[in-house]
Amino acid sequence: MELHTNMLYKFSLVKAKIAKCNSIWITLLGAIAAFGCYTSMYAFRKAFAAATFANLDFFGIDFKICMVIAQMIGYTISKFYGIKYISESDKKNRARSIVKLIFISWLALLALAIVPAPYNLAFMVINGFPLGMIWGLVCSYLEGRKTTEFMGAVLATTLIFASGFIKTVARQLMEYTQIKEIWMPFCIGALFFLPLLLFVTLLELMPSPTEEDKKLRTKRVPMDRKERAAFLAFFLPGIIVTVITYVIFTALRDIRDNFEVEIWHGLGITNNQIFTQIDTIISLVILVLLSLLIIVKSNLKAFMLIHVMIILGCVLILFSSVLYHFQYINPVVWMTSVGIGLFMAYLPYNAVFFERFIATYHYKSNIGFLIYLADAFGYLASIGILGFKQFGNPSISWLTFFTDALIWGSFIGVACTIFSIFYFKRKARLQEKRTSLQTSNNTKLSLI
Numbered sequence: 001m002e003l004h005t006n007m008l009y010k011f012s013l014v015k016a017k018i019a020k021c022n023s024i025w026i027t028l029l030g031a032i033a034a035f036g037c038y039t040s041m042y043a044f045r046k047a048f049a050a051a052t053f054a055n056l057d058f059f060g061i062d063f064k065i066c067m068v069i070a071q072m073i074g075y076t077i078s079k080f081y082g083i084k085y086i087s088e089s090d091k092k093n094r095a096r097s098i099v100k101l102i103f104i105s106w107l108a109l110l111a112l113a114i115v116p117a118p119y120n121l122a123f124m125v126i127n128g129f130p131l132g133m134i135w136g137l138v139c140s141y142l143e144g145r146k147t148t149e150f151m152g153a154v155l156a157t158t159l160i161f162a163s164g165f166i167k168t169v170a171r172q173l174m175e176y177t178q179i180k181e182i183w184m185p186f187c188i189g190a191l192f193f194l195p196l197l198l199f200v201t202l203l204e205l206m207p208s209p210t211e212e213d214k215k216l217r218t219k220r221v222p223m224d225r226k227e228r229a230a231f232l233a234f235f236l237p238g239i240i241v242t243v244i245t246y247v248i249f250t251a252l253r254d255i256r257d258n259f260e261v262e263i264w265h266g267l268g269i270t271n272n273q274i275f276t277q278i279d280t281i282i283s284l285v286i287l288v289l290l291s292l293l294i295i296v297k298s299n300l301k302a303f304m305l306i307h308v309m310i311i312l313g314c315v316l317i318l319f320s321s322v323l324y325h326f327q328y329i330n331p332v333v334w335m336t337s338v339g340i341g342l343f344m345a346y347l348p349y350n351a352v353f354f355e356r357f358i359a360t361y362h363y364k365s366n367i368g369f370l371i372y373l374a375d376a377f378g379y380l381a382s383i384g385i386l387g388f389k390q391f392g393n394p395s396i397s398w399l400t401f402f403t404d405a406l407i408w409g410s411f412i413g414v415a416c417t418i419f420s421i422f423y424f425k426r427k428a429r430l431q432e433k434r435t436s437l438q439t440s441n442n443t444k445l446s447l448i
Contacts, residue, residue, distance in 0.1 A: 011204075019207035027147040030206050031154035034138050036199035037098070038155060042162035043169075043192035044105045044185075045071070045131045048124075049258050050170035051181035056117055063117065065390055068258045070124035072383050078132025079376035086136035087223045087369035094137050095204045101130035102196060109186040120182075135350070135375075136368040141203050143355060143367050144220040145213045146294075149302075152351025153290030157283040159350065160343055163257050164279030217299075217359040220366045231365055238423045242349070243374050245310070245416040248409040249346035250378030251385045255405060256342065259398040266399030267331040278332070282339045286347055293352055299359040300428050306348045306356060307421045313344025314410040314417075321407055338406055345413055349374060360424075361431060 018026065048067060056063035108127035112120045142151040170188050173179060179187060209220070223231070232239060256263065264274060289309060296302040320337035323329045329337070354367040389401050 015205050015207065018205050023147065023210075026207060027145075027150055029202060030142055030147075030151045033199050033202035033206070034142055034151060034155040035158055036195060037138055037203060038134065038158040039162040039165065040192040040196035040199060041102060041131060041134050042158065042166045044102055044109065044127070044189045046163055046166050046257065047170045047188035048185040049163075050167040050261065051174070051184060052261065053181055061390065065386065066118070066121055067124050069383060069386055070121045071128035072254070072379055072386070074125035074128025075132045076128075076376065076379040076383060078129045079372055079379055082133055082136055082372040083228070083369065083376060084225075085133065086140075086372050087228060087366060089137075089140070089368070090222055091140065091208075094140060095200045098134060098137050098200050098203075099197065101133055102193075104130045106186070106189045106193065109189055113180075113183045113186050117182075132375075136372055138203065139351065139367060139371065140220075141206050142351070144209045144217045146216045148217065148355050149294040149352050150291045152355060153287050153293075156290060156347040156350045156352075157287045159253070159347060160279050160286065160339070161276075161283040163260070164275035164277075167260070168273065168276040217355070218362050219364055220358075221364050223365055223369050227365070228369055231363065231369070234363075235361075235427070238420060238427065239370075239373070241416045241420045241423070242353075243377050245345075245413050245420070246349045246374040247378045247381040248413055248416075249342065249349075250375070251382045252342055252402075252405055252409050253346050254379075254382040255385070255398070255402050256339070259402070262398040263402055264335070266397050267335070269331060274332075278336050278339060281336060282343055285340050286343050289344065290348065290352055293356075299356050300425075303353075303356040303360045303424065304421060306353050307417050307424075309348060310345045310417045311414055313341040313346075314413045316341030316344065317406050317410045321403065341410075342406070345410075357424075360428060 018029065048071075049064075051064070053063045053067070105127045108123040111123040112127070114120075115123065138155065139152075142148055142155065145151070166188065169191070170184055173187065174181065174184055209217075260275060264270070293302050293305065296305060317338050320329065320334055320341065324331070324334035350371065351367070354370040357370065358365055358367060385405070389396065393401070
């Protein structure tokens, strides 16, 4: 007990010293800690996607697809639950919650390996549920700061980098140790559990947002049911088109993420290093683009620039797909280009879009509510699309399905984002008029 008390005391001293550091060092600490924490989480979530499970099936259905759907069911339920859990959570016990949730998902991977198929599919549902909470808990350390863009951009790149990195580690582990595919996810989790503890500790060392942060980005607070309903009512049309756009690109990202091995094989490329090589390039490009938003002080301008970035991502997908169709570019260039375009459209929603959204309208709330609202419907749509592909068009290859989905998704994404620009600009003008009128009335009353 005394040892525990001493450790907590020393930890609080270190945290107090960090709070006095230059904001640059605090920003770097937050970025590194968030990146490391979420990359470590990916080891528990996506390692299985590096395998093919070619010798297994479930009533004639590809076993890997069953695993993807089972995990996504758990993950989707988690997102719907997270709308309440994450939006209402305060800052207490976040670190403990992260470790507990990931440990539960790790135990589920152990059960996946021990319990015979197809009964072990139930443990993929259990694996997915706790992992769905991690993003919101990690984001809560970073939001509401003047440097949130940079930290959020670094965290968001884990959705690109971590996937390829974990798949590369997983495939090399299977290649060099001859470990069975079904045991591989649990073993990968074992490799990343200690790094997870380290990065969660670093997150806990982050000081709270300063008064300057609160002034620039609006104070972030938990939201109860009535407050969530009021927020939705106030921004409903804009939130609807935002969720539609996010749903599209979440589904596209999930297809790429879960079936990247099959897509590359369809292109005739079997190099195990290709995942990390391509995803590292994409991560760096997106990191630079999102980080540049930190220099834009006006929240409304930054919010509109994020919309432009999403549209440009859609255009890049369409343009590169046309070039590939007519064989002007090779498969590697095409996959790199559509990857950049896809994540230009998808990643802003996972941090900076909702961060600047709240800051633009000075609405006391938190990004966790908005992210989980969008995520819940995004992953629900992913399950539906996977089911449509598997049961409606089982003969279509993942490469063809992915290509067609990219093109249709990009057209819809452009249309929704243009509507979003006009809606949120009009909303900002109306709010500015109300604020100006209120200030004028207050001035008149003070003169009377």
